[in-house]
Amino acid sequence: MGILVQKFGGTSLSTPEARQLVLGHVKRELEQNVQLVVVVSAMGRKGEPYATDTLLDWAASNGDSLPKRERDLLLCCGEIISAATLCSLMEKEGIPATVLTGAQAGFITDDQYGNARILDIKPDRIVEELNQGRVVIVTGFQGQTANGDMTTLGRGGSDTSATALGAALHADMVDIYTDVNGILTADPRIVENAKPLSHVSYTEICNMAHQGAKVIHPRAVEIAMQANIPVRVRSTFSDGEGTLVTNPEGFKDVEADIVDRFVTGIAYVGNVTQITVELKPGLEHLQLHVFKSMAEHGISVDFINVTPSGAVYTVSDHDGSKAVDVLNNLGLEAKILAGCAKVSVIGGGINGVPGIMATIVEALAESDVQILQSADSNTTIWVLVKKDDMVQAVRALHNKFELHQ
DSSP states (O other), rough: EEEEEEOOOOGGSHHHHHHHHHHHHHHHHHTTEEEEEEEEEEEEEETTTTTTHEEEEEEEETTTTOOHHHHHHHHHHHHHHHHHOOOHHHHHOOOOEEOTTTTTEEEOSSSTTTTTOEEEEEEEHHEEEEHHTTTEEEEEEEEEEEOOOOOOOOOTTTHHHHHHHHHHHHHEEEEEEEEEOOOOOOOOTTOOOOOSSSSHHHHHHHHHHTTOOSOHHHEEEEHHHHHTTEEEEETTTTTTOEEEEOOGGGGGSSSOOOOSSSSOOEEEEEEEEEEEEETTTOOOOOHHHHHHHHHHTTOEEEEOOOOOOEEEEEEHHHHHHHHHHHHHHOOEEEEEEEEEEEEEEEEETTTTTTTTHHHHHHHHHHHOOHHHHHOOOOOOEEEEEGGGHHHHHHHHHHHHHTTOO
C-alpha cells in the first residue's frame, strides 16, 4: 500500500460544511487502498475562535508579555483543536483515526521559537499507526526541541510539515488542499482571465511562492524537491486534480496536453522601497559597509544591483525609514523611493531564450509603465515598478505572453 499525505488549511476546516468536504476527500482516497496521513492547520482565519492570529491577539490583550517559548505553547493549541475535531468526525463515519502532535509524529526542531527549523523526523509512531489500519492525523506547524519543548515552524509551517512528512515516509504524493483549484498563471483578483496550470516544476512554483504567490510555502516546495516527492495543489471545494508540482520529467504522467512554454506565470510583491547609494570619496568597500550594516540591524535586502559606483537594492516599506537611519549613521546619503512593487515573470523556459526581456519592456512601455530596476535568474526576470503601476504591469505582462491561452 502506498502512502498519501493530505494537508488541509484553515479555510478547509473552518465550517461544518467544509469539514464534510474534507471527509469526502479522505474517503475517496481510502477507497484507492492507500495509507493516509492527514496534516491539519488551525481552523479559520483571524477573528475566528481557534485561528493562529486569534490566539496571538488573545495573548496581546492579556499582558502582551508571553516569552517566545510560552507563545509557541499557546499557538500549538489551534492545530490540536483541528486534529481532534477531524478525528471525531472520522470516527463517526467509521474511519479509524488517531491524532499525533508534531512531537508525537517525530518532528525534532531547533529552539528558534516561532520559526523553528526541522532537524530530523522520526516517523516510527506514524508507521506503527498506519500499519494498524488507522488514518493518522498530524498537527501541522509544530515540533519539539531535543529537550521536549513545543515549537512552531513559522508561517506556512503546515505546508512544511506535510512535505517533510512526505519525504520522511517516502510517500507517493503530497496533496496540499486550499481554497483555490490549484496554481494559476496570475492572481485572479488582478487578472480575471488567469488560467489554472495543470503542472509546474518545483523550481517554477518555488520562485512563484518566493515572489508573492501564496498558494504554497517555498520551504515546503524546497523539501519536496530535495526528496523528489510529487505535490498536488488542490481545492477542498472541488474534486479537480489541481496542479501537479514535480520535476519536468514527471510531466509525462499529466493527462493534459503539454505546451512548450517559456513563461509559466506572473507574480508580484508590493510595499517595497528602493534605495540607491552612490560611492563616496574616501570610503572604500562601500557595498560591504552597506550590506553588513543592513544585516546587523535585521533589515532584509532584495533586488540587489552592485556596481563599481555604488549599490541599488530594495527593502520592505516597513523597514525603509530604519534603513535610511542606518545609512545616515554611516555618513552615507541615499536616494529613497518608497511605494514600489516587484513584478516577476517566471518560467522554466526563460533561460537562454532571446527576446524575453524585449517582450517585457515592450509590454510595459505600451502600458506606460516605467521600469525602475531589473534583474534576472535562470527562471525569473524581475522588474521594479511604482506600486500605482503594479496592477497594470501584471495585466500587461500576462496578456503579452498570452498566458490566458
